[in-house]
Amino acid sequence: MKKQMLRFLTVSALLALPALAQPAPPPPGGPGMVPPPNALTYGYREMEKAQRELSRAQYLAGIVAPAPLKREADALLQQAQRDYQAQAYFRANERAKAAGSIYEALRFLEVAPGPAALAYSGGRGRKAYEAPYRAQEAIARVEYEASYYRVNQPLVNQLLGEAKRLLAAGADLARAEAAHHLARAAHHLIKAERGF
Numbered sequence: 001m002k003k004q005m006l007r008f009l010t011v012s013a014l015l016a017l018p019a020l021a022q023p024a025p026p027p028p029g030g031p032g033m034v035p036p037p038n039a040l041t042y043g044y045r046e047m048e049k050a051q052r053e054l055s056r057a058q059y060l061a062g063i064v065a066p067a068p069l070k071r072e073a074d075a076l077l078q079q080a081q082r083d084y085q086a087q088a089y090f091r092a093n094e095r096a097k098a099a100g101s102i103y104e105a106l107r108f109l110e111v112a113p114g115p116a117a118l119a120y121s122g123g124r125g126r127k128a129y130e131a132p133y134r135a136q137e138a139i140a141r142v143e144y145e146a147s148y149y150r151v152n153q154p155l156v157n158q159l160l161g162e163a164k165r166l167l168a169a170g171a172d173l174a175r176a177e178a179a180h181h182l183a184r185a186a187h188h189l190i191k192a193e194r195g196f
Contacts, residue, residue: 069102
């Protein structure tokens with residue numbers, strides 16, 4: 001029994017020696033510290049996101065018919081391009097998303113049915129049923145965020161007013177989706193202004 005105990009203690013001591021022989025880690029902030037690899041690529045990811053959104057918004061700008069809101073979206077797109085050139089990638093990304101959302105809303109308004117088509121809602125299914133509720137939720141969220149962050153941008157208020165007007169005009173899929181996209185554009189403008 002004593003031999004087994006002595007063997008066990010000897011083996012456990014030998015196994016513990018390599019752990020004791022390892023060098024101590026360098027102190028935090030010392031010369032051996034390098035930033036983690038994710039920190040080096042963060043700026044590149046933000047730049048790539050902004051570039052992708054700018055390209056998407058530029059494409060949508062080319063296929064949307066002229067409208068009063070298109071001028072606002074074009075101005076936002078130009079601001080986003082200036083932000084991109086100034087290396088403010090988050091702000092450029094959010095402004096490009098806002099412009100893209102306005103262009104998407106205008107695309108939905110181009111196909112919005114007239115008063116005669118409102119009587120027939122056949123076959124649009126669940127998406128058509130849920131679209132007005134999604135738009136109402138997006139509008140409510142943007143209103144709460146605008147009041148919480150004390151946003152006084154006239155374009156945010158204009159987009160919210162237009163989204164509410166579209167929902168009041170009719171509950172068809174195209175108008176509801178356009179209202180949802182306008183509310184999302186206002187949300188992206190708030191994010192661009194506050195910086196996070």
